[in-house]
Amino acid sequence: MAENRFELENFLPYRLNRAAEFVALRFAAQYKARYQLTRPEWRTLAALGSLRRSMTATEIGAHSTMHKTKVSRAVHSLERRRWLRREEDGRDRRFEHLELTAAGKQAYEELTQLARGYQAELLSMIGTRDMEALLKGLRAIEQAMKKPVTPD
């Protein structure tokens, strides 16, 4: 069964990781250079700015697949920049509702311009058809991964 051997080139985790790494690094270079933002910080800012509402740290972690300690540190850092402020929950004081300040929203808008430019660049590289297929496939994967693990 030599014809049935394992092909690393078609192994989805390997492929996904490689592509994600390429794409993320090139974009990270842009916002790192111009805003001294780390990746967790950008991802936190993006989640808050994009959903346009206050979120808890846990929500941000779930939305962006970041470990809660990563979120915690990113929130602290953004708070120090005064791009984000905490609002305590009156009913349940364990929660902290996080929201962007005016400066934070401003920064988000600027970074968004970078992101749009990058997305357009990517689109021009691979074409509309491949881009849509890609996004559709990624959605399918995420949808499936959220379900509980199959009983081994």
Add this chain to the structure above:
Amino acid sequence: MAENRFELENFLPYRLNRAAEFVALRFAAQYKARYQLTRPEWRTLAALGSLRRSMTATEIGAHSTMHKTKVSRAVHSLERRRWLRREEDGRDRRFEHLELTAAGKQAYEELTQLARGYQAELLSMIGTRDMEALLKGLRAIEQAMKKPVTPD
């Protein structure tokens, strides 16, 4: 132009990263538990085992998008396990040709079984059509990313 606003949900780097994280973590849990392998180690083993020839550390890094220090450490670790050995280049002693030992090949085959199982699981989750579209899109992205950066 509110209709033209930035959509994080369709931003490829964000999406790619999320999906890659999900998929990789679940697979890593398997080989970590059974073989105490780290991710760089698995990736190094996979590259060598899959290409079925000796490679230099630099080649491995280029193939799997790993930083050279990561490769260096993974190679050391696999060498200590006696899954890999170095062969020095007679003509240019800067190069070290790395290849799997019999034990390394054996381990690769076993891990390959895990990987095939996981790939099959993923395939059953999203279907042949989405999987092919996904792999095609990923190939397109990588192809494009390898070209030099556009003059900013």
Add this chain to the structure above:
DNA sequence: GACTATTAGTTACGATCGTAACTATCGATT
């Protein structure tokens, strides 16, 4: 209302990472 379990978020600490500096080797130039 005391006890237990659960959840949100922080932090201490050991592990891992990447930048930069290093060694060793080679090719090209003079």
Add this chain to the structure above:
DNA sequence: AATCGATAGTTACGATCGTAACTAATAGTC
């Protein structure tokens, strides 16, 4: 053949990460 630049790989070190333990608050149970 001495010098300079480039390349393969290693390593020192500061930065970042995630596990586990922690604090604080709440909900449920008796």
